Amino acid sequence: MTDPVQLTADLIRCPSVTPEEGGALVLLERVLSDAGFECARADRGDVSNLYARWGKKGHARSFGFNGHTDVVPVGDEAAWTKPPFGAEVHNGVMYGRGTTDMKSGVAAFAAAAIDFVRETPPDGAIILAITGDEEGDAVDGTTALLDYMDQADERMSVCLVGEPTCPNQMGEMIKIGRRGSMTAWFTVTGVQGHSAYPHRAKNPLPAMARLMDRLASHELDQGSDHFDASTLAVVNIDTGNSATNVIPAQCTGAVNIRFNDLHSGASLSEWLQTEADAVAKAFDVAIEIKIKISGESFLTPPGPLSDLVANAVKAETGIQPELSTTGGTSDARFVKNHCPVVEFGLVGRTMHQVDECVEVAQIDQLKAIYSRILTDYFS
Incomplete structure (x- = not known):
């Protein structure tokens, strides 16, 4: 044997x-x-x-x-x-x-x-x-x-x-x-400026905070016959800025989504883009997205x-x-x-x-x- x-x-x-x-x-x-x-x-x-x-x-x-x-x-x-x-x-x-x-x-x-x-x-x-x-x-x-x-x-x-x-x-x-798995990386770009004169800058941080809150607060679903509810986790927010008197020009963030059979990588990518576009318009900044779909459910x-x-x-x-x-x-x-x-x-x-x-x-x-x-x- x-x-x-x-x-x-x-x-x-x-x-x-x-x-x-x-x-x-x-x-x-x-x-x-x-x-x-x-x-x-x-x-x-x-x-x-x-x-x-x-x-x-x-x-x-x-x-x-x-x-x-x-x-x-x-x-x-x-x-x-x-x-x-x-x-x-x-x-x-x-x-x-x-x-x-x-x-x-x-x-x-x-x-x-x-x-x-x-x-x-x-x-x-x-x-x-x-x-x-x-x-x-x-x-x-x-x-x-x-x-x-x-x-x-x-x-x-x-x-x-x-x-x-x-x-x-x-x-x-x-x-x-x-479950399916995907990660999305966001880059929010505004205009750098002095923190004493915020009206002369376009601060990417409030935009990123709003976007992450919107994504994390959204209920993707309540589960399906064989799957638990899909989840979204904010895994990174970063500016690389150590100066307190500078409003940075750029901020990055990332989320990871584990999704069930009620979604596809494509449908979630479309939703992420829609949310990013809405925040970009509201804050007058640019938001770019990079998405990697590791696998479908x-x-x-x-x-x-x-x-x-x-x-x-x-x-x-x-x-x-x-x-x-x-x-x-x-x-x-x-x-x-x-x-x-x-x-x-x-x-x-x-x-x-x-x-x-x-x-x-x-x-x-x-x-x-x-x-x-x-x-x-x-x-």
């Missing part, structure tokens, strides 16, 4: 901080190739990506796993009580950057896939799409893998992303969608795929998982354009933290869940 705990430890010892490959994908390619998977690299730019398939190309039925081996920076290494790339186990807990997010998830689904095809070769294909660029800009990661699959006429029928999804207890939550409606995963989770944990769309973004936002996708993985309490860690027993449990999902899917 393939040991997911040992494979997790081996991956943790690969210092794959985005965008460094760190040896993690090289290790997985070797392990999967030895098990009979056909592997190909789908690298793009400075990003390393691995595609692995067991089964005939173009088979009508294929189950896909998606995940990432890149990790966020360690931060202050002196604050760690265990080596961040040591994979040390103490009292049944493994420590290291990526233990939770998400090398243990990758190890669990790789181990489950390897053992499954060895023991009961399925009538179909199993596909593993693993990127080294989820924690970064994600421009050349899973999107590059999906582009490679399109060009190679490869396809997943359904996909499970192995991100940590459980808030506190193993098995309590499956993600069936994600999406939903995989409850049905066969979520039932498949939920039944396996309950069988292995005794817990009926909640179907949720909470949290930030993930690479599922790209996969959803390719095939139906859900997410299930470990408890994510320590992800991105100092002394990130995972209970060793949870890694074995996660492999068992993934194994049962494969068995039930191909039965």
Whole structure:
């Protein structure tokens, strides 16, 4: 049997901080190739990506796993009580950057896939799409893998992303969608002047304050059938002005919006522009906007795929998982354009933290869940 705990430890010892490959994908390619998977690299730019398939190309039925081996920076290494790339186990807990997010998830689904095809070769294909660029800009990661699959006429029928999804207890939550995410940067330009003569200047600060207040005070919605209410957070206001006797000529600000399926990036962009135009006119200043849409909201409606995963989770944990769309973004936002996708993985309490860690027993449990999902899917 393939040991997911040992494979997790081996991956943790690969210092794959985005965008460094760190040896993690090289290790997985070797392990999967030895098990009979056909592997190909789908690298793009400075990003390393691995595609692995067991089964005939173009088979009508294929189950896909998606995940990432890149990790966020360690931060202050002196604050760690265990080596961040040591994979040390103490009292049944493994420590290291990526233990939770998400090398243990990758190890669990790789181990489950390897053992499954060895023991009961399925009538179909199993596909593993693993990127080294989820924690970064994600421009050349899973999107590059999906582009490679399109060009190679490869396809997943359904996909499970192995991100940590459980808030506190193993098995309590499956993600069936994600909110959209976008950031807008505003530059308000007026006329610089002396603070003793404000009538001779056009102060951009009151305009920025009014705009931020209008945006933050606006109720975007009250939620939808499967999503909480959309949120807007003011994340920056800055002038760079340290002089109290000068009215600055320019001020910048930014907001981040997490939105549900009642909106699109385009509709919210139009609303932001309308609000900015109204404030610019009222204060006789110029307001420029730069917008980045990181991902649109999406939903995989409850049905066969979520039932498949939920039944396996309950069988292995005794817990009926909640179907949720909470949290930030993930690479599922790209996969959803390719095939139906859900997410299930470990408890994510320590992800991105100092002394990130995972209970060793949870890694074995996660492999068992993934194994049962494969068995039930191909039965």
